[in-house]
Amino acid sequence: MSERLTRFFASRWGILLAGAAIGLLAPLLQKAGNPTNMGICVACFERDIAGALGLHRVATVQYIRPEIIAFVLGSLIAALLFREFKPRAGSAPIVRFLLGMFAMIGALTFLGCPWRALLRLAGGDLNGLVGTAGLVAGIALGVVFLKRGYSLGRSRPAPAPVGWIMPAIMLGLLLLLIFRPQFTKDGPIFFSAEGPGSKHAPILISLAVGLVIGFLAQRTRFCTMGAWRDVILMGDTHLFTGVAALFVVALLTNLALGQFKLGFAAQPVAHSNHIWNFLGMALAGLAFLLAGGCPGRQLFLSGEGDGDAGLFVLGMIFGAGFSHNWALAGVPDKLAEGVLTVGGPGPYGQAAVIIGLVFCIVLGITMREK
Amino acid sequence: MTKVVDARGLSCPQPVILARQAMEEGEFPIEVLVDTVTSRENVRRAATKAGLQVQVEAVGDEFKLTLTQ
Numbered sequence: 001m002s003e004r005l006t007r008f009f010a011s012r013w014g015i016l017l018a019g020a021a022i023g024l025l026a027p028l029l030q031k032a033g034n035p036t037n038m039g040i041c042v043a044c045f046e047r048d049i050a051g052a053l054g055l056h057r058v059a060t061v062q063y064i065r066p067e068i069i070a071f072v073l074g075s076l077i078a079a080l081l082f083r084e085f086k087p088r089a090g091s092a093p094i095v096r097f098l099l100g101m102f103a104m105i106g107a108l109t110f111l112g113c114p115w116r117a118l119l120r121l122a123g124g125d126l127n128g129l130v131g132t133a134g135l136v137a138g139i140a141l142g143v144v145f146l147k148r149g150y151s152l153g154r155s156r157p158a159p160a161p162v163g164w165i166m167p168a169i170m171l172g173l174l175l176l177l178i179f180r181p182q183f184t185k186d187g188p189i190f191f192s193a194e195g196p197g198s199k200h201a202p203i204l205i206s207l208a209v210g211l212v213i214g215f216l217a218q219r220t221r222f223c224t225m226g227a228w229r230d231v232i233l234m235g236d237t238h239l240f241t242g243v244a245a246l247f248v249v250a251l252l253t254n255l256a257l258g259q260f261k262l263g264f265a266a267q268p269v270a271h272s273n274h275i276w277n278f279l280g281m282a283l284a285g286l287a288f289l290l291a292g293g294c295p296g297r298q299l300f301l302s303g304e305g306d307g308d309a310g311l312f313v314l315g316m317i318f319g320a321g322f323s324h325n326w327a328l329a330g331v332p333d334k335l336a337e338g339v340l341t342v343g344g345p346g347p348y349g350q351a352a353v354i355i356g357l358v359f360c361i362v363l364g365i366t367m368r369e370k
Numbered sequence: 371m372t373k374v375v376d377a378r379g380l381s382c383p384q385p386v387i388l389a390r391q392a393m394e395e396g397e398f399p400i401e402v403l404v405d406t407v408t409s410r411e412n413v414r415r416a417a418t419k420a421g422l423q424v425q426v427e428a429v430g431d432e433f434k435l436t437l438t439q
Contacts, residue, residue, distance in 0.1 A: 006407065010411040010415075084406070086405075086406065088405075091379070091381060146383070146384075153379075154378065155381070156379060157405075157431070221382075223382075230383065234390065236419070292383075308381075369380075
């Protein structure tokens, strides 16, 4: 039975189901309270967690997002049920941490991860198209490195704690979310009173949806980076089926719920600075490729015992701290009295994206398996 | 002689890249060693797509895929 289910989830129907489920549930989470075109955004939600913990102090983006917790735990449950939980680590950990950091800096330049790029587009935000184009460009560059033998080296089986640390951290976050302790006067844990961080679905709904997605994604290996990579690298459309299903179902759901607004300018939590939307996501795409998975996939891998993926996730959260403390992140468009001010990253943010691209390109050229 | 591709511990998509390189060399059978179900399914899919026969054997926690024409 277990083997038959495994084969189903590994089939095209399996990945189609996972993508369609995310495409349906993300707009419903928005309906239930999550920010606009941000039913699910792995990068944004990790950024909110960084804010809640006080790793950055931008008051509008601070919340411990239950979806992130549940993605890891849902994947853990699936991996345990199907005997795939395997503690492992040791594949260039410090490199993965920095890749996570720069992936986050790139994603927050655009204001979204590959998941949100699709969800933004499905909500009518055409900047999602520019972001996705950047993502694909970054992945295509990474494929060149892969073909030339790029590798972060092998991981090795590791003692049990290596695999349990990330699920344990997520349980810790869940406790912080429930009990909301305040560690110092005016100090963390922070929860936004206004802005995107204040908008969230009820905790139990977020947790339930996250568990379902975590479970399905672990079984099907859903990955928004791998989808493009496999098409470019070998014409394999398996994972792409999932991404396509996500987009189509999210579009239909948004249309049905009246959550669709077409255009470039002044979209919710977005900017229409095309160059930096493109370059930010190119950096993110390249970093995800070099680390072997999109931010969602890294969470799911960390739930099945992959300590290296866990470190990538922590790198992303750490990167979110820098991104907002140093004002690297893109600033949304502003529309005041009919006058549009196009947002985007400031000079430091632009420099950070360039530094990140250089870092990733150097890695792509120099990292080989010994 | 059987060609052995040891892809254990490598992350996506390197097991598939290595298996495909071996397939392109055209000498069969090929044994591919992997240590995750993900890699097992990815290599199985790539080999099946290339019209090869795939036999899978569990070796402890790991898997051995034998690809033949």
